[in-house]
Amino acid sequence: MTAPVRCHLLIGPPASGKTTLAHQLAPLLSEPGASPVLVLSTDRIRCEVFGDAAVQGPWSDIRERLLEELRQEVRAGRPVILDATHARRPWRLAFTQALELPAPVEWIGWWLHTPPAQCLAWNQTRPRKVPEPVIREMAAALSHKTFGPSRAEGFAVLVGIDPSKDSVDTQFLQTQLDALDKRIRNAVNKELGKKNGKKLHAYSRLLDLERLLYLIRLLSCFPELEATDEATREQLEAIVSPLPEGSLAERAAAYMRSWNEIQGGFGECYADPAAIERDLDWLEANGFLRAKESSRAAIEPGPFQANPSDPVNGGYPAHGDLAVFQRVFTLLRHILLEPFDTHTEGERSAKNSSGPNTQKLPTHLIQELAEIPGSYMPGEQDTLQQDVRHLLTPYGFRKQNDNARHGYAIGNAVLSGAQLLEVYGWLRETSERLADPSHQQLLESLRRRLRWGGLLKEADQKLPLRAVVNRSIVHPRTGSLAADNGSRIDTAIVEHRRVQLERIQRASSHPNSPDGIFTIWPLQVIFHNIAWYLAYEEWHPGQEHGLIRTERLDRLHWIREDGSFRRDEDPHHQALHRLERLLQVCGGIFFGEDLDAQLDLASPTPAGQKRQLNNTLRFSCQEWSFAFIREASQKFPTRQIRYSKPITSTAGWKADKLHCLQPNPAGDSHPYPVEIDLPIWTLEEDRDLQAWLFRFGAGIRIEKPENLRFLHRTTAKEVLDIYR
Numbered sequence: 226m227t228a229p230v231r232c233h234l235l236i237g238p239p240a241s242g243k244t245t246l247a248h249q250l251a252p253l254l255s256e257p258g259a260s261p262v263l264v265l266s267t268d269r270i271r272c273e274v275f276g277d278a279a280v281q282g283p284w285s286d287i288r289e290r291l292l293e294e295l296r297q298e299v300r301a302g303r304p305v306i307l308d309a310t311h312a313r314r315p316w317r318l319a320f321t322q323a324l325e326l327p328a329p330v331e332w333i334g335w336w337l338h339t340p341p342a343q344c345l346a347w348n349q350t351r352p353r354k355v356p357e358p359v360i361r362e363m364a365a366a367l368s369h370k371t372f373g374p375s376r377a378e379g380f381a382v383l384v385g386i387d388p389s390k391d392s393v394d395t396q397f398l399q400t401q402l403d404a405l406d407k408r409i410r411n412a413v414n415k416e417l418g419k420k421n422g423k424k425l426h427a428y429s430r431l432l433d434l435e436r437l438l439y440l441i442r443l444l445s446c447f448p449e450l451e452a453t454d455e456a457t458r459e460q461l462e463a464i465v466s467p468l469p470e471g472s473l474a475e476r477a478a479a480y481m482r483s484w485n486e487i488q489g490g491f492g493e494c495y496a497d498p499a500a501i502e503r504d505l506d507w508l509e510a511n512g513f514l515r516a517k518e519s520s521r522a523a524i525e526p527g528p529f530q531a532n533p534s535d536p537v538n539g540g541y542p543a544h545g546d547l548a549v550f551q552r553v554f555t556l557l558r559h560i561l562l563e564p565f566d567t568h569t570e571g572e573r574s575a576k577n578s579s580g581p582n583t584q585k586l587p588t589h590l591i592q593e594l595a596e597i598p599g600s601y602m603p604g605e606q607d608t609l610q611q612d613v614r615h616l617l618t619p620y621g622f623r624k625q626n627d628n629a630r631h632g633y634a635i636g637n638a639v640l641s642g643a644q645l646l647e648v649y650g651w652l653r654e655t656s657e658r659l660a661d662p663s664h665q666q667l668l669e670s671l672r673r674r675l676r677w678g679g680l681l682k683e684a685d686q687k688l689p690l691r692a693v694v695n696r697s698i699v700h701p702r703t704g705s706l707a708a709d710n711g712s713r714i715d716t717a718i719v720e721h722r723r724v725q726l727e728r729i730q731r732a733s734s735h736p737n738s739p740d741g742i743f744t745i746w747p748l749q750v751i752f753h754n755i756a757w758y759l760a761y762e763e764w765h766p767g768q769e770h771g772l773i774r775t776e777r778l779d780r781l782h783w784i785r786e787d788g789s790f791r792r793d794e795d796p797h798h799q800a801l802h803r804l805e806r807l808l809q810v811c812g813g814i815f816f817g818e819d820l821d822a823q824l825d826l827a828s829p830t831p832a833g834q835k836r837q838l839n840n841t842l843r844f845s846c847q848e849w850s851f852a853f854i855r856e857a858s859q860k861f862p863t864r865q866i867r868y869s870k871p872i873t874s875t876a877g878w879k880a881d882k883l884h885c886l887q888p889n890p891a892g893d894s895h896p897y898p899v900e901i902d903l904p905i906w907t908l909e910e911d912r913d914l915q916a917w918l919f920r921f922g923a924g925i926r927i928e929k930p931e932n933l934r935f936l937h938r939t940t941a942k943e944v945l946d947i948y949r
Contacts, residue, residue: 229329229537230299236311236374237337238363239355240348242388247308253398254304263298265291266308300327312363314372315494321379321536322432323494331537334380343389371619376540377431381409409538427527429545436495437504438620439481450476456643474502513558520562523598524551551599553612659697659752699756699779707779718747721797723790732780744787748804753814762800773804775814803827812861813913817906838902843928845895850924861901869897895926
């Protein structure tokens with residue numbers, strides 16, 4: 226096997242002594258009698274390309290020239306020294322792991338730990354001074370606990386030097402060079418030895434591991450990378466503008482090239498569409514992208530495969546070991562799919578609802594993941610917390626210094642942050658105006674967790690884009706279903722349970738209202754006009770079907786579940802279908818007292834439906850009222866409505882299938898007829914229909930049925946009489 230070319234990468238803030246070190250080191254790396262090895266300096270290349278080292282110019286021109294010279298030297302088997310700050314991890318990985326070279330390379334990192342104060346002092350003596358904020362920023366990046374230089378980046382060894390303290394002369398450097406072989410050998414044996422060495426896998430390289438983590442983070446912030454709303458579009462355009470096109474992998478590559486939310490630097494080395502495509506397939510196969518069965522399967526990273534760009538004797542991160550990778554990504558997958566699975570004090574366990582669960586979060590998570598192969602063993606709470614500190618927090622899956630009881634992620638892989646805030650605003654609006662206790666409980670939970678996730682500020686009380694003007698005007702009676710948080714009746718609906726309710730005696734009632742205790746199958750909770758109603762199917766022994774009714778929640782009191790009786794999906798869905806049909810054709814929530822008629826109306830056969838809809842309401846309108854009624858075209862199904870044809874002098878609308886009636890004779894005060902086919906109970910007793918018609922006052926003239934015409938006249942006369 227050909228001996229690798231040993232190349233040297235200098236690392237340090239501006240004015241830390243890198244160039245001095247490079248020129249001292251160069252003669253020691255060359256063969257006896259040969260010229261010093263090449264020092265590749267970005268400043269030198271800028272000077273050669275642009276005529277002045279101070280001219281920044283396009284980085285692509287600098288990089289291309291630098292790589293050309295690097296490849297040329299490596300091909301010839303000569304060592305090279307790269308003299309630049311290499312202050313950020315992507316800048317280092319671009320050489321040590323992302324770059325394919327014509328011969329095997331062993332990378333040695335020379336990390337200059339020059340204190341920032343000393344760098345600033347030396348900077349004052351340079352012909353070309355670097356701005357102080359740049360020096361401090363790069364020094365801070367190099368000192369980062371997670372993203373500072375490490376052997377895991379592909380270095381065979383990292384040599385630490387502090388020129389402000391060490392006597393960096395020929396003897397010092399030669400001693401360091403002489404020790405390299407032994408240090409490398411010891412490091413490799415320790416890391417990959419047969420006894421306790423790492424078991425490598427497909428994501429053992431730090432470059433591959435971080436690309437996967439950044440991709441997960443990107444997709445959790447911007448699901449499918451789609452600009453589905455204006456706020457999300459603005460956030461995406463702040464990364465790349467105009468927004469990229471192509472496959473998900475191609476778009477992800479474009480964003481990752483420019484976006485590195487964690488480190489604040491560009492991520493060119495992570496932007497390989499082919500590699501990202503493989504990552505997306507892996508995420509799909511391992512249950513990260515959708516909550517399905519594979520989300521409870523063992524994490525399988527796949528086998529390690531040698532790569533031509535792999536450095537010789539390069540190091541690997543802790544997560545390069547199969548066991549560590551499996552346990553950490555099992556945890557990461559769980560918190561992304563179940564971000565608020567905190568199980569903390571005050572929150573009842575879904576598995577044991579007998580009381581609050583006071584166990585600590587790490588203990589709960591270990592128990593929750595216990596059945597997944599490769600997850601944490603009992604008693605590894607400290608290991609889990611270290612994984613959180615070393616991976617989840619640095620890579621942005623958990624807020625720094627946040628309370629662990631708040632969960633580890635906001636979990637917006639389903640909706641973007643902007644969309645979550647829009648949902649919150651809409652939920653707040655409907656909860657406050659419609660006075661739904663279950664909504665209020667959900668709202669408070671969402672508000673608390675959005676604050677934990679940093680998406681919602683304490684003072685953020687922006688009104689939603691859309692508002693509900695209708696509001697509940699009914700005060701929930703104590704002890705009624707309206708005052709309950711909705712959990713019992715909601716559970717009964719979801720589980721198709723039979724329950725017993727009681728109508729509150731002091732509540733107002735209609736002639737057809739239930740009395741005393743009654744047994745029902747609850748179907749749906751409906752907000753109608755001013756209050757919440759329960760739609761239910763009556764139950765009577767020996768009857769296959771029951772009458773569907775509605776009653777206000779504030780008039781009902783929960784008695785008990787009727788034993789453990791539950792019904793199958795089919796009869797429950799049949800009842801829901803009948804309810805949906807009744808709501809559609811009746812235009813209100815009164816469904817009459819005739820079970821056979823209800824069943825006819827919901828029947829799939831047209832004959833039964835036609836039999837129940839052969840009752841016609843006909844009224845004529847003045848021009849102004851006709852305009853309003855035509856706008857309410859969705860109040861009833863279109864096949865039940867017929868409107869007047871346009872009068873010749875009328876402009877702005879044309880006849881269509883709905884406008885098929887002949888106008889009334891000329892000179893009629895109400896020239897525009899309207900016909901609506903409705904069930905007989907709606908025409909005879911539905912107060913919603915009466916309220917809708919009567920609010921037009923003299924704008925309509927009811928012609929049939931006679932009982933509704935009589936009621937209209939009588940009501941008008943009674944109103945007139947009280948003002949005489």
